[in-house]
Amino acid sequence: MKIENILKDILNQYGFKISDVSISAFGTGLINRTWLVTDEKSSKQFILQRINHAVFKSPEAIAENISLIDAFIKKNYPDYLFEAPLKTIEGQDMVKANDEYFRLYRFVEGSHTVDVVQDSKQAYEAAKQFGKFTANLTNFDVNLLKITLPDFHNLPLRFEQFKMSLKNGNPQRIKQCKKTIQKLLDYGYIAEEATKITKMPIRVIHHDAKISNVLFDRENKGMCLIDFDTIMPGYYISDIGDMMRTYLSPICEEENDGTKHEIRMDFFEAIVSGYMSEMGNVLTSLEKSYFVYSGSFMIYMQALRFITDYLNNDVYYGAKYETHNLVRGENQLALLQRYADKEKIMQSIVARSF
Numbered sequence: 082m083k084i085e086n087i088l089k090d091i092l093n094q095y096g097f098k099i100s101d102v103s104i105s106a107f108g109t110g111l112i113n114r115t116w117l118v119t120d121e122k123s124s125k126q127f128i129l130q131r132i133n134h135a136v137f138k139s140p141e142a143i144a145e146n147i148s149l150i151d152a153f154i155k156k157n158y159p160d161y162l163f164e165a166p167l168k169t170i171e172g173q174d175m176v177k178a179n180d181e182y183f184r185l186y187r188f189v190e191g192s193h194t195v196d197v198v199q200d201s202k203q204a205y206e207a208a209k210q211f212g213k214f215t216a217n218l219t220n221f222d223v224n225l226l227k228i229t230l231p232d233f234h235n236l237p238l239r240f241e242q243f244k245m246s247l248k249n250g251n252p253q254r255i256k257q258c259k260k261t262i263q264k265l266l267d268y269g270y271i272a273e274e275a276t277k278i279t280k281m282p283i284r285v286i287h288h289d290a291k292i293s294n295v296l297f298d299r300e301n302k303g304m305c306l307i308d309f310d311t312i313m314p315g316y317y318i319s320d321i322g323d324m325m326r327t328y329l330s331p332i333c334e335e336e337n338d339g340t341k342h343e344i345r346m347d348f349f350e351a352i353v354s355g356y357m358s359e360m361g362n363v364l365t366s367l368e369k370s371y372f373v374y375s376g377s378f379m380i381y382m383q384a385l386r387f388i389t390d391y392l393n394n395d396v397y398y399g400a401k402y403e404t405h406n407l408v409r410g411e412n413q414l415a416l417l418q419r420y421a422d423k424e425k426i427m428q429s430i431v432a433r434s435f
Contacts, residue, residue, distance in 0.1 A: 322379025339415025
């Protein structure tokens, strides 16, 4: 069956009159496929999304997590904007079609997303939204949530997987990037430090704090978060680290010239200020002591994952060209070095904020 016919059948289950509906591709997400649905008679718009079952093995667990959090927020923070999927006519959170899962959201009027952080104000607004999300769920029973991506941000495990790739990976590639491998081994203390974070409180964490998961209004003020597939129990440094990795440098992980990396300190201060405006009275002293470490944690983990995949012949991320994952990994190592160079200044900024 053609995808267009599948989508129309799905929309039928939400009560749409198909003759009144137009459907078009939407967004730039790499994991789930998304469409914009417009009801031409009412002019109302919706977001239809297909969950990537290859990545998320248990869509039912995702739906259950979102439903639990939605109920908690409606009861305790009724004014907080949390966009849960709409129900079908039969009251279901998702529709299963051709062994794939689909869900429908309302399109938030007046909202937009950005793919790249353009200024420190956006960094502040995004950090504030991620902080507010976790702060509002401080009293939520985190044990109720299902793990949708096991070991997603388990740095010690990623380090062990890297070491296994040195034994079982492509011998030619291992020989080719000896210097890169040695750099990763030299930074192994970051993975060792990660074994200590288990003493921190486990919280409800978004786990994918890229800027495109924040909705902004017409004045570029943060409205809410979106894309809750990765909501899981975790440590707050996951979200902070994601922001450090993706907001601070003007270049992305695809750039093959790592010398272009720089740490924009005004963006760093914006992240600290925005996040702490919501979480400053929530975080423990131990958590606060790991604020700057969170950036090293996430950047190093991504470097490990790219190089591990390269040594294993690109079986996870795939590659657009021969050395794609090697370039990505070396890019992250260059960012990690720039980040390390600024750590003392960062620590002083954070100290002033507490």
